[in-house]
Amino acid sequence: MGTPVRGWRIQPVVATLDFCEVLYVWSKYELVGKQARFWVLITQGSTLTAACDAVGVNRRTGRRWRQATGGRIPLPEAETSGRYLSLEERLRIADLHLGGTGVRAIAALVGRSAGTISRKLARGGSKTGPQARTKYAPNAAQKQAGLRGRRPKASKFDHSELVFVVQKELCLKWSPDQISDHLAAVFPDRQEMRVSPEVICQALYGGGRGGLRVDLHQHLRTGRAIRRPRRPAAKNSGKIPDMTMISERPTEVEGRAAPVHEFPRPVGLATRRVTPM
Known part of the structure; x- marks a missing residue:
């Protein structure tokens, strides 16, 4: 008998999948930042269209964000203290872990203990694929950490x-x-x-x-599914950002101590001379 001929076998590469996962994580993180800036602009008095154009999203996306909260401006998330991992640290851990970096090396680069990195990778990972390789999901881990840290009040x-x-x-x-x-x-x-x-x-x-x-x-008598403010729309849409009220003028301007503080003469109006009798 002759030597058996071995055929070529195509081996799937998982590196592209990991790279796509990293891109998805960062794009989702960028979208969260855009949503936060969107609500800041809405709080400052910008319209829905102006806020969407400023952050670079479609108006349909902004309308979906507003409908998800019932028209109420959500409260800003509390800043993470140095005791807990932030989302930026979790994203860096995910990048290093997908790149094949060891636990102790990740801990040295991030500035955390090796035990903390090991626990986070074990808790925030999911075993998928034929080899059941653990993959760290930073967005899901950050969300679960926030839910565990809450102390919700009974409704x-x-x-x-x-x-x-x-x-x-x-x-x-x-x-x-x-x-x-x-x-x-x-x-x-x-x-x-x-x-x-x-x-x-x-x-x-x-x-x-x-x-x-x-x-x-x-x-309800209004029949609306989204809450709207009672103030007039014209007052809300015409708001000037960083506006200084007249009551906030300095004291020297109020007293008109300098000539530049006098009211200027309207441009284009001829000076009227009064002829004495």
Whole structure:
């Protein structure tokens, strides 16, 4: 018998997949930064179109961000203390880990202990592929760390009786103020049955995350699913960024101590001379 001929076998390369994963992680991190700048511009008085153009996203994306929060401007995330890993550190750990760097070398480059890096890689990784190789997911790890560090307060609508009464009165076209006053009058001695109008509004505009049904905003008199400010639109859209109020003028300007502080003569108007009689 002759020597068996061995055929060529195509071996898949996982390096391209890892590089794509790194690009996805960084693009998602960049999108989070754009979303944060978007809300800063909205807080400063910019319109939806102007904020989207400034951060470089489509208007449809900005509208989706606004609808996800029910029209409410989200609170900025608290800065991570030096005790815990930040998202930038997790991204660097992921890059070094995908590049084949060892745990002790990563710890020396990041400035953390080797035990911390080993635990984070074991906790924030996922075993995929035919060889079950551990891959570190920094965005998912940062999100899980934030969820573990939260101390959420119990919602008022965890009480089923309160949810039933509020939903019933909303279906009767009652306003949040009327519901709050009615609950205070009917249940004066039961704190679990007391709720403010603001809590009802936050539950309605939160997309069902507050304990109430998602479709209950249709029973409001406005019928809106997104919260809108009461101030006029013209005042909001015409706001000048970094504007200085007249009341904030310096004292020397108020007293007009210098000639430059006098009111200038309107340009284009001829000087009118008065002829003495």
